[in-house]
Amino acid sequence: MAKLRIGVLASGRGTNLQAIIDAVETGEVEAEIAVVVSNRPRALALQRAMCHNIPSVVIRQPDYPGRVEHQVAIAGLLREKGVGLVVLAGFDRILVPEFVRQFPFRVINIHPSLLPAFAGGLHAQAEALSYGVKVTGCTVHFSTEEVDAGPIILQAAVPVLDDDTVESLSARILEQEHKLLPLAIQLIAEGAVEVAGRRTIVTRSQRGD
Numbered sequence: 001m002a003k004l005r006i007g008v009l010a011s012g013r014g015t016n017l018q019a020i021i022d023a024v025e026t027g028e029v030e031a032e033i034a035v036v037v038s039n040r041p042r043a044l045a046l047q048r049a050m051c052h053n054i055p056s057v058v059i060r061q062p063d064y065p066g067r068v069e070h071q072v073a074i075a076g077l078l079r080e081k082g083v084g085l086v087v088l089a090g091f092d093r094i095l096v097p098e099f100v101r102q103f104p105f106r107v108i109n110i111h112p113s114l115l116p117a118f119a120g121g122l123h124a125q126a127e128a129l130s131y132g133v134k135v136t137g138c139t140v141h142f143s144t145e146e147v148d149a150g151p152i153i154l155q156a157a158v159p160v161l162d163d164d165t166v167e168s169l170s171a172r173i174l175e176q177e178h179k180l181l182p183l184a185i186q187l188i189a190e191g192a193v194e195v196a197g198r199r200t201i202v203t204r205s206q207r208g209d
């Protein structure tokens with residue numbers, strides 16, 4: 001069977017992209033990274049792609065009349081590359097419906113909180129800390145037209161310690177992100193994730209047995 005072709009959208013340092021690259025290279029994730037797209041020309045994610053001979057493309061929003069045109073251009077490229085799963089790995093734009101509708105339940109996002117807590121922004125770790133929760137974590141979910149509200153695929157919990165800073169908490173969450181996102185991709189590649197209303201059903205053990 002042909003390998004699932006994934007397109008990764010990343011705006012920043014790309015450590016989640018790196019986790020996917022590593023998991024593909026070890027065979028832990030049976031998929032192919034068809035393309036990495038960034039809206040930021042200086043994103044470290046682009047260099048990570050280049051180092052592993054993965055095609056990468058910069059598509060900047062200011063080069064388009066607006067958000068919709070920008071994202072329609074990204075969607076066009078992903079289709080051209082035969083992408084069957086779009087992975088948002090630190091992509092700093094809110095998706096427009098014109099994008100999401102082109103890939104129904106074929107876009108996943110990683111968010112650094114236990115959704116639905118601390119949804120909708122780029123500072124979930126700081127929000128968790130200032131709210132005073134004792135447990136936070138990360139979530140991989142399908143992206144739908146509503147921000148951070150699509151069916152949840154996997155979550156990992158992380159304790160918040162009394163002496164945590166945003167940096168220490170973010171690092172603890174990130175460690176889990178790097179496991180969770182490749183695992184979610186592998187489960188989807190295996191056809192082991194079913195969407196049932198607003199829930200998902202994962203039809204194999206996450207430990208591989």
Ligand code: GAR
Nearest residue numbers: 012013014015016090110111112122
């Ligand atoms: C990650 O922590 C990811 O969960 C977060 O951005 C970071 C990207 O790091 N995403 C969001 O906050 C989405 N709302 P990375 O560039 O090192 O993968």
